[in-house]
Amino acid sequence: MTAAPTTDGVLVDRYGRVARDLRVSLTDKCNLRCTYCMPAEGLPWLAGPQLLTDDEIVRLIRVAVERLGVTEVRFTGGEPLIRPGLVGIVAAVAGLTPRPRVSLTTNGIGLHRLAPALRDAGLDRVNVSLDTLDRDRFHTLTRRDRLADVLAGLAGAAAAGLTPVKVNSVLMRGVNSDEAPALLRFALDHGYELRFIEQMPLDAQHGWDRATMVTADEILASLAGEFTLTPDPDERGAAPAETWLVDGGPAKVGVIASVTRPFCGDCDRTRLTADGQVRNCLFATEESDLRDALRAGADDADLARRWRTATRGKRAGHGIDDPTFLQPTRPMSAIGG
Numbered sequence: 001m002t003a004a005p006t007t008d009g010v011l012v013d014r015y016g017r018v019a020r021d022l023r024v025s026l027t028d029k030c031n032l033r034c035t036y037c038m039p040a041e042g043l044p045w046l047a048g049p050q051l052l053t054d055d056e057i058v059r060l061i062r063v064a065v066e067r068l069g070v071t072e073v074r075f076t077g078g079e080p081l082i083r084p085g086l087v088g089i090v091a092a093v094a095g096l097t098p099r100p101r102v103s104l105t106t107n108g109i110g111l112h113r114l115a116p117a118l119r120d121a122g123l124d125r126v127n128v129s130l131d132t133l134d135r136d137r138f139h140t141l142t143r144r145d146r147l148a149d150v151l152a153g154l155a156g157a158a159a160a161g162l163t164p165v166k167v168n169s170v171l172m173r174g175v176n177s178d179e180a181p182a183l184l185r186f187a188l189d190h191g192y193e194l195r196f197i198e199q200m201p202l203d204a205q206h207g208w209d210r211a212t213m214v215t216a217d218e219i220l221a222s223l224a225g226e227f228t229l230t231p232d233p234d235e236r237g238a239a240p241a242e243t244w245l246v247d248g249g250p251a252k253v254g255v256i257a258s259v260t261r262p263f264c265g266d267c268d269r270t271r272l273t274a275d276g277q278v279r280n281c282l283f284a285t286e287e288s289d290l291r292d293a294l295r296a297g298a299d300d301a302d303l304a305r306r307w308r309t310a311t312r313g314k315r316a317g318h319g320i321d322d323p324t325f326l327q328p329t330r331p332m333s334a335i336g337g
């Protein structure tokens with residue numbers, strides 16, 4: 001007789017979902033100012049003492065991996081490449097037992113230079129955000145003239161073997177909504193895996209509008225004008241992206257339809273902000289502190305217990321469609337996308 005799988009110790013919520021995928025924000029600062037994310041002048045950044053130190057970040061991730069069953073660690077921000085201790089943090093996390101898979105979500109600026117060191121430290125792969133291939137549009141959209149740096153970063157990641165290199169694109173009506181086929185062609189030509197992300201109500205300026213956002217159906221219709229898409233026969237599991245084979249495969253394209261096709265029932269994510277708060281969801285309005293507990297001398301068992309308790313409060317869904325939905329106070333850049 002085989003033993004029933006145990007959920008002792010893992011991050012399990014009231015609905016039986018187990019969180020194995022940890023997203024860690026390393027900073028709330030960013031060197032771009034994407035219009036759908038941040039105002040031009042930036043935001044009131046977290047003050048130095050509020051931020052977890054490199055050692056504190058590694059300690060909390062170690063607790064998650066050793067005691068809570070986390071198997072995937074994804075660094076994000078803000079822009080994680082601007083955190084000075086990034087390479088050392090990656091090395092420490094890749095050295096944990098059992099070894100988690102370690103990845104990074106980045107805007108790609110500086111990745112060309114950092115990719116070999118990150119690979120040597122143990123980084124497995126990267127997601128690079130790129131919403132347009134047009135230099136002027138890129139400048140308008142991100143308020144910075146850095147398209148060439150992002151393209152170099154993508155190439156550097158591929159050359160360093162940080163594969164599969166995934167590209168994340170957000171489409172906005174009247175801005176870059178005509179670019180879906182061009183972005184897919186670019187990804188196919190370079191061997192990158194493209195995923196479109198539906199724009200979500202997470203901008204600091206509260207400019208998101210359900211009525212005008214570009215939906216997964218529209219993105220797929222636009223791609224269908226130039227490509228033949230067939231549903232991916234591979235199991236989706238807890239992956240946020242729904243994927244399609246492009247022109248019969250093996251290349252694929254994904255759509256993360258958080259708004260119009262939510263996948264909360266399969267969510268396996270837990271999040272740690274740069275100031276040490278556990279969040280169960282991008283859209284959570286509650287957070288649970290680990291930083292002050294850690295600084296007050298909590299031991300690993302206590303930190304693990306706090307994280308488990310926080311997870312039990314995870315809601316069934318993000319509730320964007322609920323009439324009582326409230327956008328979280330923290331914008332995406334301070335949560336970690």
Ligand code: SAM
Pocket residue numbers: 030036037076077078079080105106107108127128129130168169170197198199200201202203332333336337
């Ligand atoms: N700076 C890194 C980057 O650019 O990937 C990591 C942080 S960024 C917040 C992570 C991802 O969130 C990016 O792909 C970005 O396009 C996406 N994002 C930001 N605001 C968003 C929104 N309101 N809706 C959907 N995606 C958003």
